[in-house]
Amino acid sequence: MADLTRTIQQKAEFHFDYMVQTRRYLHKNPEISFKEHDTTDYILHELKKLGIDTYRPLDTGCVGIIEGGKKSDRVIALRADIDALSMEEEGEAKAEFVSEREGAAHCCGHDAHTANLLGTAQILSEMQDEIEGKILLIFQPAEETLPGGGRLLTESGFLQEKGVQSIYGLHTNPDYAPGQIAVKSGPLMARPDEFEITIKGVGGHAATPHLTVDPIVLMGQVISQFQTIVSRSIDPTEPAVVTIGRVRGGTTYNVIPAKAEMIGTVRTFSEKNAYLVRDRMEQILKGITEPAGGGYEFAFNEGYPAVINDEELTQKLMSAARSVLGSDGVIELKKPIMAGEDFAFYQQEFPGAFFFLGSGSEEADSKWSWHHPRYNVDEKCMLTGSALMAGLVMGE
Ligand SMILES: [Zn+2]
Ligand SMILES: [Zn+2]
Structure with missing residues (x-):
C-alpha cells in the first residue's frame, strides 16, 4: 500500500506541469454553462491521446472510460465540472x-477540477494493468446553472447503463491549504431552493387607507411570520435558513400600491424540511392575505438536492487521503455548509462522497471566496487532488 501510494505520488509530480499548463489554458479560454464546446473538444483530445475511450452523453461535457487490466465488475466514477461563470475577473x-x-x-x-482529473487520467492510464474493473472519468457541464449538468447526466441513464457503483467528486476550497482536504460523512452541502412571492392588495390614495387593501402592511406581517418557520416549525437539531433577499413595492409617498413582491432562498438538508418550509410559507401567505381581502402568488422553485455523503465511501476516502496526505492533511468537518452543489444529483442514484480540496494560500492570492472576481487556486492543490483521485480507485 505504501509503495502504491509512493508510485502514485511520483506520477502526480511527474504530470504536475501538464496539469498547470492545462489549467492555465482552460482559465484563458473559459466557457459558461451549457456552452462548453471548445472545452469539451480539448478534453476529448487529451483523453484520446491517452487511448481512453470517450463518450458524449450530453451536448457538452464528456466521459472517458478506462478499462482496467484486472477483470472485475467494479465500476467507479470520478467527477469534475468544467463550466465557467458569466462574470469578469x-x-x-x-x-x-x-x-x-x-x-x-x-x-x-x-x-482546476478539469485539469486535476486529466492529471488523474494520466496517472491511471499508466497503471491500467493494475486497475480492477472500470473507471469513469466524468467531465460534467453546467454545474452553475439550473437544471444542472449533474441532473441531466444522471437522468440520461448513461451512468446506470455503464453500471456505476460509486462516485467521488471534489471542489477546490480557499479555506484550506494545498495538501489538505476537508470532508464529513452525512450532510455536507445544503439543498438550495428559491421563492418568488407577489402579495396582491387594492391600491388607492395614501390618505384613504380604509378604502384600500395595503399590500405593504400585509408584506410586513408576512416577513415577520416567516421568521417563525425555522424557529417554530423545524426540528431545532436540523439546520435550515429562510432568507428574503429582495422586497419591492410602491412608487411614491402618497400612493398605496396594488401589489408588493419579494424573492429569496431556502436552505435545508432534506426534501422533508424543504417541503415543510414551502407549505408553512403558503399557509402564512394565505392566512395573512385572504382575511384582509388581498391575495398572493407563490412560486417555490426547487434547486439541487442536498449533498449527503455515504458513510462507507467517506471512510474509504479518508483512509485513502491519510495515506496520500498524512493524517494532518485530513480535516473532518463538524458542520455542513449552506451552499449547494449539483453533485447531489448523482448521490440520488449512487452512493457518493464529495470533498473539499484545499487550494488557499497567500503566495497564490487564492484565499478569495468562491465567485469572487479574484478567486484563484494554488495550483499545488492538483498534486494532492490528482494523486488522491487515483489512490481512491487503486487502493481499495
Ligand atoms: Zn460556483
Ligand atoms: Zn463550483
Whole structure:
C-alpha cells in the first residue's frame, strides 16, 4: 500500500506541469454553462491521446472510460465540472493566464477540477494493468446553472447503463491549504431552493387607507411570520435558513400600491424540511392575505438536492487521503455548509462522497471566496487532488 501510494505520488509530480499548463489554458479560454464546446473538444483530445475511450452523453461535457487490466465488475466514477461563470475577473496573480473571453471567467475553480482529473487520467492510464474493473472519468457541464449538468447526466441513464457503483467528486476550497482536504460523512452541502412571492392588495390614495387593501402592511406581517418557520416549525437539531433577499413595492409617498413582491432562498438538508418550509410559507401567505381581502402568488422553485455523503465511501476516502496526505492533511468537518452543489444529483442514484480540496494560500492570492472576481487556486492543490483521485480507485 505504501509503495502504491509512493508510485502514485511520483506520477502526480511527474504530470504536475501538464496539469498547470492545462489549467492555465482552460482559465484563458473559459466557457459558461451549457456552452462548453471548445472545452469539451480539448478534453476529448487529451483523453484520446491517452487511448481512453470517450463518450458524449450530453451536448457538452464528456466521459472517458478506462478499462482496467484486472477483470472485475467494479465500476467507479470520478467527477469534475468544467463550466465557467458569466462574470469578469480581476487579480494580478492571474495576469499570465487571464480570461481572453469577454463575460466569462473561471472564478469557481472548475478549470482546476478539469485539469486535476486529466492529471488523474494520466496517472491511471499508466497503471491500467493494475486497475480492477472500470473507471469513469466524468467531465460534467453546467454545474452553475439550473437544471444542472449533474441532473441531466444522471437522468440520461448513461451512468446506470455503464453500471456505476460509486462516485467521488471534489471542489477546490480557499479555506484550506494545498495538501489538505476537508470532508464529513452525512450532510455536507445544503439543498438550495428559491421563492418568488407577489402579495396582491387594492391600491388607492395614501390618505384613504380604509378604502384600500395595503399590500405593504400585509408584506410586513408576512416577513415577520416567516421568521417563525425555522424557529417554530423545524426540528431545532436540523439546520435550515429562510432568507428574503429582495422586497419591492410602491412608487411614491402618497400612493398605496396594488401589489408588493419579494424573492429569496431556502436552505435545508432534506426534501422533508424543504417541503415543510414551502407549505408553512403558503399557509402564512394565505392566512395573512385572504382575511384582509388581498391575495398572493407563490412560486417555490426547487434547486439541487442536498449533498449527503455515504458513510462507507467517506471512510474509504479518508483512509485513502491519510495515506496520500498524512493524517494532518485530513480535516473532518463538524458542520455542513449552506451552499449547494449539483453533485447531489448523482448521490440520488449512487452512493457518493464529495470533498473539499484545499487550494488557499497567500503566495497564490487564492484565499478569495468562491465567485469572487479574484478567486484563484494554488495550483499545488492538483498534486494532492490528482494523486488522491487515483489512490481512491487503486487502493481499495
Ligand atoms: Zn460556483
Ligand atoms: Zn463550483
